[in-house]
Amino acid sequence: MKRSNSGDNYTSYKIGALTLTSLRDGYVDMPITRLRQPGNKVFGDEQPQQVRLVDGNLRLSVNAFSLDDGTDVTLIDTGASNAWLASMGLLPEALREANIAVNRIRTVAFTHTHIDHINGLILPNGQDAFPQLSRLLVPKEELGMFRAEARLQRFHERVETFEAGQRIDANIEAIAAPGHEVGHTCFRITGGGETVLVWGDIVHVPSIQFEQPEITWEFDSDQERARASRLRIMALAADNTYYIAGAHLDSPGVGCIARSGTTFRFDPL
Numbered sequence: 229m230k231r232s233n234s235g236d237n238y239t240s241y242k243i244g245a246l247t248l249t250s251l252r253d254g255y256v257d258m259p260i261t262r263l264r265q266p267g268n269k270v271f272g273d274e275q276p277q278q279v280r281l282v283d284g285n286l287r288l289s290v291n292a293f294s295l296d297d298g299t300d301v302t303l304i305d306t307g308a309s310n311a312w313l314a315s316m317g318l319l320p321e322a323l324r325e326a327n328i329a330v331n332r333i334r335t336v337a338f339t340h341t342h343i344d345h346i347n348g349l350i351l352p353n354g355q356d357a358f359p360q361l362s363r364l365l366v367p368k369e370e371l372g373m374f375r376a377e378a379r380l381q382r383f384h385e386r387v388e389t390f391e392a393g394q395r396i397d398a399n400i401e402a403i404a405a406p407g408h409e410v411g412h413t414c415f416r417i418t419g420g421g422e423t424v425l426v427w428g429d430i431v432h433v434p435s436i437q438f439e440q441p442e443i444t445w446e447f448d449s450d451q452e453r454a455r456a457s458r459l460r461i462m463a464l465a466a467d468n469t470y471y472i473a474g475a476h477l478d479s480p481g482v483g484c485i486a487r488s489g490t491t492f493r494f495d496p497l
């Protein structure tokens with residue numbers, strides 16, 4: 229996979245005949261207490277040295293990814309729009325910079341249904357962000373959660389649920405990675421003999437969770453399952469030399485993962 233283009237808020241990569249683009253929605257700052265050691269313990273005075281802080285907080289990138297097959301563009305996650313903090317909501321600008329016309333986006337797939345992944349369906353002015361959207365792919369286990377988001381009610385009839393193991397099109401396959409949320413999914417994309425795993429929220433804090441994958445996140449709905457999924461997915465990607473693309477890895481959030489002793493290492497592309 230090779231980097232083909234980039235700008236302030238996007239980076240594109242060629243994978244065979246496909247183009248994967250990392251789209252920067254922005255960032256969110258979180259206190260270090262969101263990190264959890266086994267047993268759901270917060271870090272006290274013995275804060276881990278390697279964790280990078282910005283003004284005393286963890287700064288998580290918020291990224292979405294698009295896949296262009298030359299005909300259509302599929303978008304994986306949509307950022308937060310104006311539903312959370314003003315530090316997010318750049319997706320429309322990122323798409324413009326990347327020269328991806330919103331009318332070409334007919335399919336949107338969610339890794340899971342948290343606020344910073346689904347609200348970009350709607351622009352801050354209330355209009356649809358993707359006027360030609362016809363397929364809205366939601367993990368089967370999270371249909372109820374999606375339908376509970378009142379603001380997104382007008383999308384209900386376009387929802388198509390998917391299950392792990394299912395191909396959502398010729399190039400993209402859904403892989404179960406539950407724990408952060410009950411239907412949390414990674415998307416495996418293959419092109420030209422290479423594979424990239426758009427892995428959603430497998431990692432929230434890259435400065436510690438590759439080296440210590442046992443560390444979880446306060447907002448993991450099931451800490452034990454999230455830990456088990458992270459270890460399994462990291463091993464899958466490292467042992468098969470998949471590229472990875474993460475929603476909260478530092479923008480653009482694309483690179484390689486390798487085993488490093490008993491844990492893992494991330495090498496940005």
Ligand SMILES: [Zn+2]
Pocket residue numbers: 342344345429475476
């Ligand atoms: Zn997230």
